[in-house]
Amino acid sequence: MPRMTGDAPAELLRLRSSIDNIDAALVHLLAERFKATQQVGELKARSGMPPADPAREERQIARLRALAHDAGLDPHFAEKFLNFIIAEVIRHHEAIAGVDPRA
Ligand SMILES: C=C(O[C@@H]1C=C(C(=O)O)C=C[C@H]1O)C(=O)O
Incomplete structure (x- = not known):
């Protein structure tokens, strides 16, 4: 295991505190x-619209990939995260609309 040198623990605590704040914001x-x-979902169910909108998703993914690229975040990761x-x-x-996922 690498040894903690100098003020590494303080630096680690500071960074983890920042990570905790970011996770809370997320x-x-x-x-x-x-x-x-x-x-x-409620609006769609009332109007008889389908739960998914693949065209809207495609636009969001293209937009998020570009934003990720500009921000220095892996666009592939951004796409996977949004898809998730x-x-x-x-x-x-689907649950709001009463769609049976097994059907
Ligand atoms: C929220 C919507 O429903 C679905 C979920 C989306 C999302 O989470 O961004 C986008 C498109 C749809 O597949 C929508 O149509 O706007």
């Missing part, structure tokens, strides 16, 4: 996003 942002998508979230949203929308 949780709050995701909670707000799911509140909005929940309302979209969208899959969960669609699952919620």
Whole structure:
């Protein structure tokens, strides 16, 4: 195991404190996003619209990939992350609409 030298522990604590703040922000942002998508799911169910909108997803992925590229984040990771979230949203929308996922 590498030895901790100088003020490495303090530096590690400082960085982890920043990571903890970022993780908290991510949780709050995701909670707000799911509140909005929940309302979209209810609106779609009321209007008889399908749970998924692949054309909208395609535009979001292209946009997020470009933003990730400009921000120095791996665009492939950004796409996987968004797809992971969208899959969960669609699952919620199917449940709201009473769609049986096994059907
Ligand atoms: C939220 C929507 O429903 C679905 C979920 C999306 C999302 O989480 O961003 C995008 C498109 C849809 O497949 C929507 O149509 O806007």
